[in-house]
Amino acid sequence: MDEVTGMVARQYEAYAYPQPFTDLAAQVADGYFEYGNPANYAALLWPEGRPAAKQRPLSILAAGCGTVQAAYLAYTNRGAAVWGVDLSEASLAHERYLQERHGLANLRLFRGDLRQVQEIGTTFDCIVCSGVLHHLADPDEGLRALAGVLAPDGAMTLMLYGATARTGVYMLQDALRRLQVPQTTDGVAFARRLVEQLPERHFARWYLAGAAELRHDAAFVDTFLHPQDRAYTVPQVLDFLERNGLAFGGWVDNAHYYPDAALARYSPEVRSAVAALPAREQWAVVEMLTQNLGMHMLAARRADHCRPGAAPDLASPGWQGLVPHRVPGLKRAPSPPAHAPTYTRGSQGFELGPGQAALLDSIDGSRRIGELLALPALAHVPADTREGLTREFLAQMWRLGHLHFARGAA
Ligand SMILES: C[S@@+](CC[C@H](N)C(=O)[O-])C[C@H]1O[C@@H](n2cnc3c(N)ncnc32)[C@H](O)[C@@H]1O
Structure with a gap:
């Protein structure tokens, strides 16, 4: 083991991360979720449709799983085969505790370096690697090792530290x-x-x-007190992916990257100047104007197999075939009947008119946009304006991070 890896391993042996909890069932029932979990984020990971046509269970790798993540993924994806890899025996011991407590026969745990992950001898449909690569002496080496075991139609979620807030x-x-x-x-x-x-x-x-x-x-x-850590700006994140054979697949939460919510404190003049930029420039400018991104969470695909667009193609002729999916945490708040329907997600809160509320409430991860357009609640909107208004509303909900879109039921 090289010197840096040795120091990192010793830290997580003495201070296993995160602070573990002992009952996954109780936590999940209480609303706990992790970003990038394919059970909740399949539309982000596979906008073309989940690789469910396969005649075998989804294979998921938690690379640098820490104390909870591998067990959490196994618990919330019972039909999947989940592997957890970590340097730290203290972390794996807690994963094992959760495995036994919740009877997770679909979980396998390995102590080792993610750079040797190919030794497991399989490829993965989904790789979750959060808060790990930025602790390697050479994060590119780690990312290439993960890309090397990602199935051709596989998807990865990464969390990398953000430079500005740190x-x-x-x-x-x-x-x-x-x-x-x-x-x-x-x-x-x-x-x-x-x-x-x-x-x-x-x-x-x-x-x-x-x-x-x-x-x-x-x-x-x-x-x-970490001995090894670095952070990334938006352009550095994109470059990190692309020089290692991966294609950017989307932010887990667009709210932090598009001006709609992230630049709410700025004037309409500034917001529309930023919104006029190409998507990548918008993200880079928003990061510099907010300075509040302590982490970047994103999906990535194999560039030799799949290059997702920066945004769902709501302008294409087939747009009505897209299926919108709500992200975890989006809730309709109880409000008196006379009051406009109110929604919350994290620190965001917003009100909608009755038609838009009916639209959002009808999004269930299986209805296509074409079906939503036929909702009785929209019947009063003249047909020639209904499509344009719906398209703009859905695009805005996507920029606010509340929706992802997939072809089919992801
Ligand atoms: C900050 S924790 C993140 C844990 C978990 N991914 C999460 O999001 O809760 C980083 C974890 O990565 C592990 N780790 C760091 N470098 C590693 C490497 N080269 N190979 C495998 N695991 C590593 C550490 O032991 C630690 O458990």
């Missing part, structure tokens, strides 16, 4: 490294005391305010 984190990491603060109980206590004394204007303040998990030592060490 600027202050790297300043603190640098200071704590120079102070030689160790990853020990005393070292963590010292670093916590130091963080409490940061001036109001320190670049890490904003990050600290938004990361509730930092109360757990594993997350605190992971953030401020």
